[in-house]
Amino acid sequence: MNSPHDELRQLRIAVQRQPADFIAWVMLADAELGAGDLPAGEHAAQRALQLRHDHPEALARLGRARWMQGRHEEAANLLRHASRQVPQHPGIALWLGHALEDAGQPEAAADAYRRAHALMPEEAYMAAQRLNWQRRLCDWRGLEALSRQVRDAVAQSNPAVEPFAFLSEDASAAEQLACARQRAQVIAGSTPPLPPAQPRMEGPLRAGFLSNGFGAHPTGLLTVALFEQLRAHAGLQVHLFALNRDDGSRIRQRLHAAAHALHEVDGMPHAAIAGRIRAAGIDVLFDLRGWGGGGTPEVLAMRPAPVQVNWLAYPGTSGAPWIDFVLADGFVLPPALEPGFSEKVLRLPRAFQPSDNTRVVEQPPARRECGLPERGQGGNGMVFCCFNNSYKLNPRSVARLLEVLRGVPGSVLWLLSGPGLADERLREVARLQGIEPSRLVFMPKLPHPQYLARYRHADLFLDTHPYNAHTTASDALWAGCPVLTTPGRTFAARVAGSLNHHLGLDDMNVADDAAFIATAVRLGNDPAALAALRRRLAEARDTSSLFDMAGFAGDFAALLKDLQRP
Structure with a gap:
């Protein structure tokens, strides 16, 4: 054939x-x-x-x-x-x-x-x-x-x-x-590889990162501060291969300044992109898209770099013979899950997910302008939020969110507005389950600084299952909003739990839906307990490893040296 x-x-x-x-x-x-x-x-x-x-x-x-x-x-x-x-x-x-x-x-x-x-x-x-x-x-x-x-x-x-x-889908890691x-x-079976790369024996280690998210996108937001910190490591060069056009954002400008080279490869044929990576002499190539939309697995299949790593953007195994390693941490990918991964597992001593710790959480508009109740009017004014994408709001997750509302009088659930008639459908689900539909408040998609500011009005983030909050959980925690989650049996179901774990907030990782509802209801009805939790989060944000990007860069550079050409 x-x-x-x-x-x-x-x-x-x-x-x-x-x-x-x-x-x-x-x-x-x-x-x-x-x-x-x-x-x-x-x-x-x-x-x-x-x-x-x-x-x-x-x-x-x-x-x-x-x-x-x-x-x-x-x-x-x-x-x-x-x-x-x-x-x-x-x-x-x-x-x-x-x-x-x-x-x-x-x-x-x-x-x-x-x-x-x-x-x-x-x-x-x-x-x-x-x-x-x-x-x-x-x-x-x-x-x-x-x-x-x-x-x-x-x-x-x-x-x-x-x-x-x-x-x-509520599938196992094996599935x-x-x-x-x-x-x-x-x-x-349909992508011929390039001739094997000849290892370079001299010069700094060249790490390449391939993504369509180098801009005002979750990938850019998560990585930009790390790349800036990696500049301090003289034996390492960062090369970004951007599958997306320059969006003119401040994040894109920072990425360009942080990298030793930002290669514009959007719209190029797969073979040409692989050729650019090979010509740059990349020693270790990180796939920052995986099976997500807009990625180019065909490029990785050509083996443009001698070592290739699945990291950050795709929360699961690549299943691909062209990916050698997956980068994770001990919580998000414990040894028990390793049989569900085709790659060898590399673990950082901290959470696998970096973030931009230079962000300022601005002041939001007034609660009324956001569609939120005032404190003490018609109830306690408690604001639960879940700004996950709409495809994560499955029947099980929504049912437990609505049970929390039922247990906390006067509370509201603040959601990210979905496409089409998604919001109306969710309000109808609430009505059918005996919850006043107006208790669901929807936030339109906003530029990242404006969206981040809204967390100042949110009291507690309620996660979804089996695909939980990832970048969104990092955003909430950085902005001071605690995250309640139920870590599951797959990578995608354990990311929020990993962030909590590395903050020292393991009590916010609960075992099942019943514990999830009970914990949220207890915190929603106990302002003093919620205030104490938020104080613990504020302290952990400053003292834990989660948002320490200089430390992350040190661990990351050390890991790269261990992978360096023999």
């Missing part, structure tokens, strides 16, 4: 020999886009359209190219037009869902995903895409059946399920490994 590289080469030859071959141009567009070459994929799709004006297959490829270029509105229009011509085409319906999702039309995206799944009800990929988006919309219709179909597909070694979306490994096998 030919490799994708050989097929791409053969298709390029085919269209040179037969430039009027419409099918060849459509296939070439797919191949070029699959290789990450967006200009070439766009060109092939346009040539196909020149041969057959308004043909839905050509329109769909051009729409896919526009989507990958970030031109989401154009992509949605092209794919909608194609889908109207062939409404029974599941693949075009699926791509339309992706484009509508990114074009800010979430409910229309859900309709497209449901149609794609209805056209191919046995296809696990369609089910997984529908399930993932319904979770984001807090649309729980048929959720259990969809989840069962997706988990069954993983158990049957079907590689169609995206590992990142699978983190939201997560199976899911990731199946996806990795597909990529490994």
Whole structure:
């Protein structure tokens, strides 16, 4: 069987020999886009359209190219037009869902995903895409059946399920490994590696970091202060490979200044990105995206660096033969979980997650302007918050949040506003469970400093399960808001617990839902106990290792030296 590289080469030859071959141009567009070459994929799709004006297959490829270029509105229009011509085409319906999702039309995206799944009800990929988006919309219709179909597909070694979306299912670490490994096998089988890297024997250690989050993004926010501190380590160079464009943010400027080099690789073909990493002489390459959206596992599969590490952005195993190590800590990845990881485990002596300890928590608008009750009016005015993304708000997590409200009269639950009709759906769930819907208050997505300031009004952060707060937990704790969580049996279910543990707040890591509800209700009804907890957090923030980025940089640099070329 030919490799994708050989097929791409053969298709390029085919269209040179037969430039009027419409099918060849459509296939070439797919191949070029699959290789990450967006200009070439766009060109092939346009040539196909020149041969057959308004043909839905050509329109769909051009729409896919526009989507990958970030031109989401154009992509949605092209794919909608194609889908109207062939409404029974599941693949075009699926791509339309992706484009509508990114074009800010979430409910229309859900309709497209449901149609794609209805056209191919046995296809696990369609089910997984529908399930993932319904979770984001807090649309729980048929959720259990969809989840069962997706988990069954993983158990049957079907590689169609995206590992990142699978983190939201209440699956074991072993299931997560199976899911990731199946996806990795597909990529490994279609991505030829570069020739083995020759170890460099002289000069400083060059650490590379590959991400689409180098800007005003959780990854940039978590890493920027660490990279600034690493500047003090003379034997180490930091190279950032940015898959995202410069967003003009202050974080991007700081990242650029902190790194020895920031390589702009957005929009480049996978092979070209791998070539840039190899040319920079990177000794250890950290994958700061993993199976999350916008990552490029194909680049890592080419083995551009002799040592490659999964760290920070993907809270689970890569399952990939091209990743050698996963960087964690003893709480988030205890020895009992190691069988669920394909990588060798490296552990920092502190929490694996850095953060920006230079942030100032500004003053927020008045409570009334945030939609929050005043203290002592209509109850105690207690503000529970959970600013996790909407896909983490599953039926189990929401049920226990509502039980907390039931046990603390006059309290409210402050949530991050979700896409589409997610907020209305959650209020309806509250109503059906006997909770006044107005006790759910929603905060729109805000620039990070404004969002961080809102924590001054929050009394206690209530976490979700099985995918809990990660960057959001760090934000809450930095801003002085305690986090209550139930550490689970997977990496993704233990991150908030790790942060609490390294702050010395293990009593905020409780065993089960009953203990979670009881603890939150007790604190919500006991202002003195809550005030004492917040004082403990304030002291720990200044004295523990969690927010000590100079210390983190020292531990990180020492770990890198242990990995250094022999």
